[in-house]
Amino acid sequence: MEKIIYTLWRDPQDSLDSFSQRLRGVVAEQLFSLGARGLQVNLADSDVAPAAGLRQENNRPLPDATLSLWADSANADVRRPFDDVLKAVSTRLAAYLVSESVVIRNTRFPAHAGQRTHGFSQIAFLSCPPRLTRDAWLDIWRNHHTRVAIDTQDNFLYVQNLVVRALTHGAAPVDAIVEEAFPPAAMTDPMAFFDAPGDEPKFQQNLAAMMDSCNRFIDFDKLDVLPTSQYVLKTAAAL
Numbered sequence: 001m002e003k004i005i006y007t008l009w010r011d012p013q014d015s016l017d018s019f020s021q022r023l024r025g026v027v028a029e030q031l032f033s034l035g036a037r038g039l040q041v042n043l044a045d046s047d048v049a050p051a052a053g054l055r056q057e058n059n060r061p062l063p064d065a066t067l068s069l070w071a072d073s074a075n076a077d078v079r080r081p082f083d084d085v086l087k088a089v090s091t092r093l094a095a096y097l098v099s100e101s102v103v104i105r106n107t108r109f110p111a112h113a114g115q116r117t118h119g120f121s122q123i124a125f126l127s128c129p130p131r132l133t134r135d136a137w138l139d140i141w142r143n144h145h146t147r148v149a150i151d152t153q154d155n156f157l158y159v160q161n162l163v164v165r166a167l168t169h170g171a172a173p174v175d176a177i178v179e180e181a182f183p184p185a186a187m188t189d190p191m192a193f194f195d196a197p198g199d200e201p202k203f204q205q206n207l208a209a210m211m212d213s214c215n216r217f218i219d220f221d222k223l224d225v226l227p228t229s230q231y232v233l234k235t236a237a238a239l
Contacts, residue, residue: 038236
């Protein structure tokens, strides 16, 4: 089984709520009928408007949504019907084949299929800086930074998706797509985000540790971050 992450841009004349309902409704039904084994939709909707300050947009415009789809194969002949369904509701899309590593599974705030996950999900698009080899970048990110991200943040879901290859022409060069979920307070309170509510010294310590670690493998002028609402419609493991 393979995981495909689509980045989707809506028609500006289509409201975010309408786009969300369509993706989670008729589009999801079509994708399942075509053989999707699992499906997750993340949308930059009105529920995450308070998290606007966390948005980072260096490669404009950011997508309005990501859609994660698990299929038996990401080969073009198998994937094409999925692409066609999503092209019909989007003005633009890109697709990436990814290798998924679930560092923290959401056992703290599990949602029923189709329901909005508690809090918000932050989607980060990472690129390997030219100052690092890919092997060095992977080693820093996966073998050193991961522990720092767990220890310094109040993230209850942490998924690292290493991009194997772009599947569509014109897809932006992205090396990894990271998903992290946080409680609602983290949308507006940095101390809550960094697992230090009401504790200024701990906040400063966690913030410094996180920034020091990120600076080792991220060029912030290339980083894109999208706060979203997450909807898990079906997990591949549920089959």
